[in-house]
Every structure is written in C-alpha cells, then in structure tokens.
Amino acid sequence: MGAREAQSTLEALAVFRARARAWVHDNLEPLNGADPFMGHANDDADQVVRAKAIQRKLWDAGFAGLCFPTEYGGRSLSSEYQVAFNEESRGYELPLLFNTPTLTIIMPTILDFGTEEQKQRFIPAALRGEELWVQFLSEPTGGSDLAGALTRATRDGDVFILNGSKVWSTYAWKSDYAVCVCRTDWDVPKHRGLSVLMVKVHQPGITIDQIKHVDGTEEFCQEFFDDVPVPIDQVLGEVDDGWTVTSRLLFHERSSVGGSSPYEVGPRSSERRGGQFDALATLQRSVQGEDPRIRQLIGEARVLTRVHQALVRRIGTSIRSGRLPAPAGSIPRLSNGMLGVRMSAIALEIGGDRTVAWEEGDPIGDIGVAYLGRQGFCLGGGTTEIARNIISERVLGMPREPSQDVDRPFREVQTNATNTTPTAAEG
Numbered sequence: 001m002g003a004r005e006a007q008s009t010l011e012a013l014a015v016f017r018a019r020a021r022a023w024v025h026d027n028l029e030p031l032n033g034a035d036p037f038m039g040h041a042n043d044d045a046d047q048v049v050r051a052k053a054i055q056r057k058l059w060d061a062g063f064a065g066l067c068f069p070t071e072y073g074g075r076s077l078s079s080e081y082q083v084a085f086n087e088e089s090r091g092y093e094l095p096l097l098f099n100t101p102t103l104t105i106i107m108p109t110i111l112d113f114g115t116e117e118q119k120q121r122f123i124p125a126a127l128r129g130e131e132l133w134v135q136f137l138s139e140p141t142g143g144s145d146l147a148g149a150l151t152r153a154t155r156d157g158d159v160f161i162l163n164g165s166k167v168w169s170t171y172a173w174k175s176d177y178a179v180c181v182c183r184t185d186w187d188v189p190k191h192r193g194l195s196v197l198m199v200k201v202h203q204p205g206i207t208i209d210q211i212k213h214v215d216g217t218e219e220f221c222q223e224f225f226d227d228v229p230v231p232i233d234q235v236l237g238e239v240d241d242g243w244t245v246t247s248r249l250l251f252h253e254r255s256s257v258g259g260s261s262p263y264e265v266g267p268r269s270s271e272r273r274g275g276q277f278d279a280l281a282t283l284q285r286s287v288q289g290e291d292p293r294i295r296q297l298i299g300e301a302r303v304l305t306r307v308h309q310a311l312v313r314r315i316g317t318s319i320r321s322g323r324l325p326a327p328a329g330s331i332p333r334l335s336n337g338m339l340g341v342r343m344s345a346i347a348l349e350i351g352g353d354r355t356v357a358w359e360e361g362d363p364i365g366d367i368g369v370a371y372l373g374r375q376g377f378c379l380g381g382g383t384t385e386i387a388r389n390i391i392s393e394r395v396l397g398m399p400r401e402p403s404q405d406v407d408r409p410f411r412e413v414q415t416n417a418t419n420t421t422p423t424a425a426e427g
C-alpha cells in the first residue's frame, strides 16, 4: 500500500509497522553507534542540513506528522502509529532537531490557535522540513515569570514594531521562525496585555548573539530586536490574549519535556541520557569484579528509568482520557528533571576518573560533559520549582501562591528593568 492510499483508509497497525520497518531499512542511514541526537552530522550547521533533508524524506514517504490532521499535511493517525514508527526506526538517523520545539510544541499550538491561513502556511512547511522554529519566551530579567515579559510590540497600521531582547533561545541561529511573547498593552494587568507573534528569525533589526556554555557547546542565544516589523496576520491567537496562547505553548512543552507528546519522532528527548545508559552498559562490562556499590548504582539507574517511563505512560493516558487535568503534564516534567540530574551523577560516580580526563574519541568523556550541563534538566521547559507549584496549585488544588502584581496595570508594576517600560506616549 502506498503512502497516499494509507492516508485514505485506516491501515491496520501491524501492516503500518511492517511497511515502516521496510521503508526505514531501505531509506534511512543506520547510526552504527553515532549519537542519535547528532546523527552523522559533522557540525551543528551540517546537522540542520541533514535534519531538513531527512524530514523531507519522511514527508515524501508519508511518514511525517503522523498525528497531525491530513488537511495540514499530516496523517490523522493515533499516537500508537507514531510509537510503532519510533520503535521501527530505532538505530537509524532521524530529523530529531525538528522535534522540539517545532513539531512537539509550536505546530500543535498553531493547530490550536492559528487561523486557517496560518495553519496552511506553517504546518505543512514544517512537516516538509523547510522551516525550523525556536521559542522566544525567556528574557534577561527572568524566564519563570513569562507573563512579566518586557519585550514590546507597538501597533503601526498593518504591522507591529518589535523592540526588546530574549535569551536562552535554543539554536535560534539555526532557526527560520520564532514564536515571540511580547507586551502589546501596558495599561492592563500583566496577563491581559500580551500577544504572541510569529517572527522570521533572520531579518534586518534582529541581532543574534551565540552564548558559549561551560561545556564548550553553543546551544543558547540572546536576540536583540530593534524596530522589527511583524505583519499583523502573524499574530497567533488574539491580540492581547497572548497569555492563553503562551499557556498552551507551555502545556505542549511540558508534554514534550516530560516525554508524553504524541508528535515526537524517534527517541524521546527525555531519553537523551540514553547515551549515558550506553556508557553505563559499557562501564558495567568493563568494571572488574562484583563491586556492590557499582551494582547498586546501575540498579538504581535502571529502576529510575523504568519508573519514569511508566509515569510518562500513565500520566499521558490519564490526561488524554480526562482523568487528570492538563497541568498534570508537570508531573513527568518534574520527574524528568530529577532523573536527569541523578543519572548524570550516577554515571559520573561509576565512570570515576575517566569521566573527567579521557583519551580523544573515548565516549566516556560524554559523561563528564553531560555532568557539567546537568542542571539544564531542571531549567529547560520551565523549572522544576515552577512544575512543583503547578502540581500543588492546579492538580492537587492547594492554595495559590500570593502575588502582588496580577491586578495592577503592568505599567505600574515594579520590575528589575523598569527603564524598558515605555511612557504612556510611547505605547
């Protein structure tokens, strides 16, 4: 059965799985031990080119966007089909760069809030591998209080003029488009004066600085916006109702970070520590004797992983069936953060000296590098502290955190960067 026929009649899961297995075997490159998150790319720029080409191959074969609706280029299939594809493509190079945030966070939000034109314009282009997205959410003044955004967009006829700065943006320099949370009304309380703009990343007025990390990588960027014009038809959702859209972005982000998104292709980003598992397995084989402490740590790593996987499945099913409210997506997000930090420490402890000083090309070195970035597991996608707040307030029904600024016009709210607040005359 061809891809287009499969689209018109629902293909049995077992038949789909067999077709996916054969196609993957014939069309994708085996990883042969390469990191699935880098594939066969030689550097970051090469990684983008390869990811776009492989995403296009998936599209041409009818395996892109399995859970997206057919009218926007997907296949309208249930998550079991994506899981089957992911299982059959394990060990092959996949366009993982497209998963987060493009396919697991931003496209689902465009599906939720986009106009028909926006959905037709942006979703198929992403599924074809033509446009990679980034999120412009966090600001230099803080990322947790997203509703306190100071980046501003001022209406001027058919465009908004964007000014301000965003930071921590993952691979902004590689991306084509961004969703940008900005303030469009300063005279209402902070949650009521935001809008979400869809912004072309590489254009006059946007300066991107890459930030070098302690581990030598350059994932994050800071962007500066100087009078950037954004057409009003690129507002996602309603003007000044950007908080509703942002909350949905965060919901999809927690599902993605927590490992329960139905849109994720290939190994989940929450499995990124898989490399450490491989290294753990190698270490286990190479560790001489029956050191009980090492055996205990390996046991702990396995148990934590199994528990996390079961939690992801259970919470995901419960949210989909309505037994748990959507904010319960913060539970696997919290578990993922805690697991990431603990696994990094376990791997380092087992690897010992070789994880801090290694021979060129020895994969054990990845453990030492990953340990340096371990706190990122508790920050990216919203911090674990914020996840705890959400679980207590919106899942367990405990009293809400007191807040001084939710009822006052944002212009009157003290921020740690008040000099960026425009005067009433400015906007």
Ligand SMILES: Cc1cc2nc3c(=O)[nH]c(=O)nc-3n(C[C@H](O)[C@H](O)[C@H](O)COP(=O)(O)OP(=O)(O)OC[C@H]3O[C@@H](n4cnc5c(N)ncnc54)[C@H](O)[C@@H]3O)c2cc1C
Pocket (backbone or CB within 6 Å): 134, 135, 136, 137, 138, 139, 141, 142, 143, 144, 145, 167, 168, 169, 170, 375, 376, 377, 379, 380, 381, 382, 383, 384, 385, 386, 389, 401
């Ligand atoms: C790997 C990674 C990828 C990222 N990618 C992106 C991206 O692509 N785009 C983007 O916009 N951002 C991105 N971020 C930024 C991330 O969203 C922020 O780091 C995060 O939201 C926290 O913001 P902050 O670092 O400014 O800390 P702050 O908000 O300044 O918080 C500082 C500390 O105070 C705690 N805190 C704050 N408020 C509360 C509260 N009410 N209750 C309890 N504790 C609180 C926080 O948990 C944190 O520990 C990324 C971060 C990482 C690590």
